[in-house]
Amino acid sequence: MKIGFDNDKYLQMQSQHIRERIDQFDNKLYLEFGGKLFDDFHASRVLPGFQPDSKLRMLKQLSEQAEIIIVISAEDIDKNKMRGDLGITYDMDVLRLRSAFQEQGLFTSSVVITKYSGQESARLFQIRLEKLGIPVYRHYLIPGYPTNVPSIVSEDGYGKNDYIRTSKPLVVVTAPGPGSGKMAVCLSQLYHEHQRGVCAGYAKFETFPIWNIPLKHPVNLAYEAATADLNDINMIDPFHLEAYGKTTVNYNRDVEIFPVLNAMFQRIYGESPYKSPTDMGVNMAGNCICDDEACKEASCQEIIRRYYDSLRRQLFGECPDSEVFKVEMLMNQAGITIHNRSVVDAALSREAETNAPAAALLLDDGRMVTGKTSKLLGACASLLLNALKELAGIDHEVHVISPSAIEPIQALKTRYLGSKNPRLHTDEVLIALSVSAATDPNASLALQQLPKLKGCQAHTSVMVGSVDMKQFRKLGIQATFEAVQERKSLYPAKN
Known part of the structure; x- marks a missing residue:
């Protein structure tokens, strides 16, 4: 396999950049971790040379400063939601993740159950965790979330959530999968920390899309193919372009939610520390691509693999036709067919x-x-x-x-x-x-x-x-x- 990514450079550069971001705030940073933390096989396929456990190894360099919070949605517990790559439910994956982090010497302080509204399955899961000696906190559904900012950033909104006790400067917030409520947990903590006189910060660590490579680069197109079921769309960050005159890549959900986040930051801090969704990110992966052609070829293969996976799930009635059509469109944008x-x-x-x-x-x-x-x-x-x-x-x-x-x-x-x-x-x-x-x-x-x-x-x-x-x-x-x-x-x- 031809190497296209400098993994050693990435480990050094990424950990240093996160340290710098911690220093920008009151020595307290809540870092939302998107994607897989220690088994990121998608990244290793599209960035040949990227090791699946690179994020974990990077965090180990910060282990003295870091602790981990694992987030799971009560709705996902209730639905027995599965991780397709591992074939286990999200609640079982919480235990797997915690065990894996602790085996690597990373302090996993607690579990947060989000979107809690009295689900019996979530209550029983909490009892199970507490019997294992794991601190558990509950966060609740907030009426009007995420648009009713005055209600959300108030005693009747974030104020009703449990305050999560943390002890390290860097708090990594991760989850078994998307839609678990990681961002909401981070923002709720900012509110509670501010109430306690701590000006904590928030940042987001998403490997994809890579913000400083072209919008239609195959690596970014492969991310769209990987999230076709979520209907994520890569796009130019208009806020970053307006603020700095620079073209960067983000994805639709972050761009769409940024005005709301900005309003929340202003209500919590008095002013927002960020001018764009790109500002919130800390990802350095784009700076560590050492062979662009190797990454392009690997990403084109990944798009075709995703196409075949969508066809397979369509055959069994597990995905809509629209998902297949979207990946076909991405193949057209990359200029490839199955014969590549x-x-x-x-x-x-x-x-x-x-x-x-x-x-x-x-x-x-x-x-x-x-x-x-x-x-x-x-x-x-x-x-x-x-x-x-x-x-x-x-x-x-x-x-x-x-x-x-x-x-x-x-x-x-x-x-x-x-x-x-x-x-x-x-x-x-x-x-x-x-x-x-x-x-x-x-x-x-x-x-x-x-x-x-x-x-x-x-x-x-x-x-x-x-x-x-x-x-x-x-x-x-x-x-x-x-x-x-x-x-x-x-x-x-x-x-």
């Missing part, structure tokens, strides 16, 4: 040759590997074995797993475990390969190639089961799937 993803044509050509589902994978050195469906293996499992043999320099006619070893596994699946699909999935193939590696040098050599698959691009000509999808993800393979059910399939592709 070479594994797509390779997989579809292989399917045409074999008249059965097929898959293709592009290795880092440009070699293309394909896999076909057989009586023993599904297309994904076949692709995985072929790729490992290609990387190991093993002739494709050589069996690294004996067919006689595969057949007992098929018998176990169909006769005893009730599966109707006899073909091996990718996880089953890897287990069989690891067993073979104990006695077969070729199998051992093939198994050692697994780390080299990380970052490779792949595509399948039909939808595949969740097992193969998860296995690709665990191996770091960036895969797409045609939104087509396998014809005459013995089992539904979604299972």
